[in-house]
Amino acid sequence: MTPGSESNHVLKKKALFNFSLFFIFFIFYLVSACIQTPTFKDVASIPALGLPLGVLLSLLVFPVSWVIMIIWFWRAK
Amino acid sequence: MLNYLRHLILLLVVLIAPLQVLAATGQEEATLNIPIVIGFILFFVLVSIVITWWTSRSMKSTSDFYVAGKGVPWVQVGIAMTGSYLSAASFLGCAGDIGVYGLDSIWLSIGFFGGYMAVLLLIAGPLRNIGSFTVAGALNSRYNDDRIKLCVMLCTVIISTFYLVPQMLGAGLLFELLLHWNFVWVTIGLGLLMCIYIIFGGMKATLYNQVVQALFLWGTMAVLITLAFFKVGHGNFLQVFDMAKEVVPPLLAGQNMEVVEAIRNLPPDQAIQVARQMMPDAQSAMTIGVKTSSTLAMISTVVALVFGTAGLPHILIMFFTVPSARAAKKSVALCIVALGLFYLAAIILGFLLFPGIYPKLVTWISQGTLGVGLAKNMAVLEMSFRVGGTWLMAIGAAGAVAAILSTSAGLMITVASSVSHDLYKVYINRNASEKQELRIAKITTLAMSAIAVCLAVFLKGENIAWLVMLAFGIAASAVFPAMCATLWWKHTTKQAVMASVLTGLIVSVIFIVLLFAKGAGYTIIGLPVGGGPGLFGVIASAIVLIIVSVLTKDTGDDPEKFMAIAHQPDTD
Numbered sequence: 001m002t003p004g005s006e007s008n009h010v011l012k013k014k015a016l017f018n019f020s021l022f023f024i025f026f027i028f029y030l031v032s033a034c035i036q037t038p039t040f041k042d043v044a045s046i047p048a049l050g051l052p053l054g055v056l057l058s059l060l061v062f063p064v065s066w067v068i069m070i071i072w073f074w075r076a077k
Numbered sequence: 078m079l080n081y082l083r084h085l086i087l088l089l090v091v092l093i094a095p096l097q098v099l100a101a102t103g104q105e106e107a108t109l110n111i112p113i114v115i116g117f118i119l120f121f122v123l124v125s126i127v128i129t130w131w132t133s134r135s136m137k138s139t140s141d142f143y144v145a146g147k148g149v150p151w152v153q154v155g156i157a158m159t160g161s162y163l164s165a166a167s168f169l170g171c172a173g174d175i176g177v178y179g180l181d182s183i184w185l186s187i188g189f190f191g192g193y194m195a196v197l198l199l200i201a202g203p204l205r206n207i208g209s210f211t212v213a214g215a216l217n218s219r220y221n222d223d224r225i226k227l228c229v230m231l232c233t234v235i236i237s238t239f240y241l242v243p244q245m246l247g248a249g250l251l252f253e254l255l256l257h258w259n260f261v262w263v264t265i266g267l268g269l270l271m272c273i274y275i276i277f278g279g280m281k282a283t284l285y286n287q288v289v290q291a292l293f294l295w296g297t298m299a300v301l302i303t304l305a306f307f308k309v310g311h312g313n314f315l316q317v318f319d320m321a322k323e324v325v326p327p328l329l330a331g332q333n334m335e336v337v338e339a340i341r342n343l344p345p346d347q348a349i350q351v352a353r354q355m356m357p358d359a360q361s362a363m364t365i366g367v368k369t370s371s372t373l374a375m376i377s378t379v380v381a382l383v384f385g386t387a388g389l390p391h392i393l394i395m396f397f398t399v400p401s402a403r404a405a406k407k408s409v410a411l412c413i414v415a416l417g418l419f420y421l422a423a424i425i426l427g428f429l430l431f432p433g434i435y436p437k438l439v440t441w442i443s444q445g446t447l448g449v450g451l452a453k454n455m456a457v458l459e460m461s462f463r464v465g466g467t468w469l470m471a472i473g474a475a476g477a478v479a480a481i482l483s484t485s486a487g488l489m490i491t492v493a494s495s496v497s498h499d500l501y502k503v504y505i506n507r508n509a510s511e512k513q514e515l516r517i518a519k520i521t522t523l524a525m526s527a528i529a530v531c532l533a534v535f536l537k538g539e540n541i542a543w544l545v546m547l548a549f550g551i552a553a554s555a556v557f558p559a560m561c562a563t564l565w566w567k568h569t570t571k572q573a574v575m576a577s578v579l580t581g582l583i584v585s586v587i588f589i590v591l592l593f594a595k596g597a598g599y600t601i602i603g604l605p606v607g608g609g610p611g612l613f614g615v616i617a618s619a620i621v622l623i624i625v626s627v628l629t630k631d632t633g634d635d636p637e638k639f640m641a642i643a644h645q646p647d648t649d
Binding site: 015039041055068 | 180181183184187188190191194195197198199315318363364365366371372375376378379383406410413414417420421424565637640641644647
């Protein structure tokens with residue numbers, strides 16, 4: 001493997017990892033937001049852990065972000 | 078140095094004099110403890126002046142002015158970034174909005190919070206490795222074409238102005254509502270204060286002031302939420318949510334004058350029950366749809382917030398102030414944790430407003446449009462008074478000032494850097510010395526401050542809260558796709574970057590024109606223009622970027638080298 005192709009490989013691996021983590025976050029974030037709209041209010045009202053599902057998912061955006069961040073720092077070492 | 082000090086003292090006198098006059102005129106009418114509020118505000122003014130004096134001693138070059146010499150520790154930049162992002166809307170508006178509309182408004186807090194993940198995962202590290210003074214400079218370092226600088230400079234000025242004017246207007250309105258101070262004098266005073274610490278202390282003074290303001294704001298929120306949680310919420314979060322199911326949203330209860338009169342003098346718990354008995358079929362504060370419009374509008378808003386944060390020039394230039402890419406990432410991580418805790422507290426505080434000050438919220442809203450504004454902006458301060466007395470209320474008001482100052486200063490130095498470095502140095506005087514460039518930056522700061530004050534005064538009667546959302550929409554559409562592709566995709570071409578930036582700008586301008594001409598309810602392909610240009614702007618900009626990249630060849634002077642620099646291994 002030449003130095004150029006090696007750096008390409010490293011860049012692709014890094015891009016795949018970073019964009020994958022971002023994609024996971026973004027989908028979770030988008031779904032949580034959409035559930036909180038009138039179109040999906042029936043789903044959002046389902047009780048889960050003492051809270052409506054929509055509220056629970058919305059509040060989970062915070063810890064999910066922190067977990068993704070920890071994974072990213074841990075794997076990026 | 079002595080000259081600087083003389084100027085600072087003179088400006089301090091100019092700034093404080095109107096405040097004292099205003100205090101004297103507002104004392105009779107205000108319900109707030111005016112001397113304490115003024116004491117806290119003067120404390121901030123003095124702290125800012127001392128920090129500015131201290132940092133001005135080390136400001137010798139353009140690098141010191143623009144990026145604080147690139148040697149600021151990551152902890153300080155992380156805290157400053159938090160301060161720069163937390164505007165008065167975050168401190169007062171997020172909880173206040175929940176207090177007015179109920180559950181629908183929790184996404185105001187979550188939406189703002191989510192933006193930093195894109196910054197952390199996709200932008201911070203590589204952008205710091207490229208290193209520059211401005212966002213335009215970073216993009217241009219790959220393609221070496223002045224037209225790119227011009228396009229991005231234009232975006233920077235538009236985005237920052239859209240963001241800055243609501244801050245100034247919010248400050249003026251806040252003090253007018255709170256203390257009956259003169260709107261124009263307040264905005265002029267704030268504009269002057271920011272000019273002082275940007276002109277004399279540059280980025281370092283801005284950063285350190287943002288650190289102080291962020292710590293104060295964060296501390297205020299921590300004390301407030303702790304007291305409210307135990308005094309009003311009795312230490313049980315789920316119980317507060319259960320109670321919210323019974324609450325008639327103040328926006329609805331406030332429109333029923335019989336309810337308003339019946340609950341005016343009742344304690345909050347009882348008022349909630351009476352309102353529900355009188356309006357048994359009304360929606361509750363946990364009902365979805367009291368405020369939120371269409372799902373598509375929500376998606377557009379979310380897209381604008383996530384990708385817009387990663388394209389906001391006043392956030393991105395902060396990465397140039399830390400010594401390494403690893404430090405940049407750590408600063409964003411700190412910011413994400415601090416923002417998360419802050420916005421989570423804002424959401425909880427919003428729901429605690431019901432058992433805390435429900436009759437007051439309903440009474441405010443019964444006053445019409447002005448009352449809704451009062452409820453949104455004053456609810457947190459009223460809650461501060463309820464749980465901590467006049468001292469906490471005064472601290473809360475000072476916290477709002479801190480939020481406005483830290484955000485506005487970041488925006489103003491961004492515009493100053495961009496105009497002097499990307500416009501003056503490139504198009505007007507290529508041979509400009511560092512001294513000339515610095516002078517232009519300082520003149521731009523003064524001009525920007527004057528423009529922001531004038532626009533705030535001119536637009537005072539307008540509901541311009543959506544300007545901030547538009548700023549996010551433009552940043553998401555015009556800056557993010559070009560920035561992300563430049564940093565990650567070797568085949569991105571110079572022409573594609575320009576086309577992408579211009580497409581994002583054009584889509585945003587179309588939305589702005591339609592907003593003014595047809596109103597927020599007007600729809601384009603099912604998307605209400607009130608949802609902002611985020612969704613269409615990002616998609617259009619990304620598609621144009623990919624197509625033009627495929628059709629053209631100019632990928633920059635040496636894309637391999639650029640990528641190697643941008644993605645070099647992290648070192649501390």
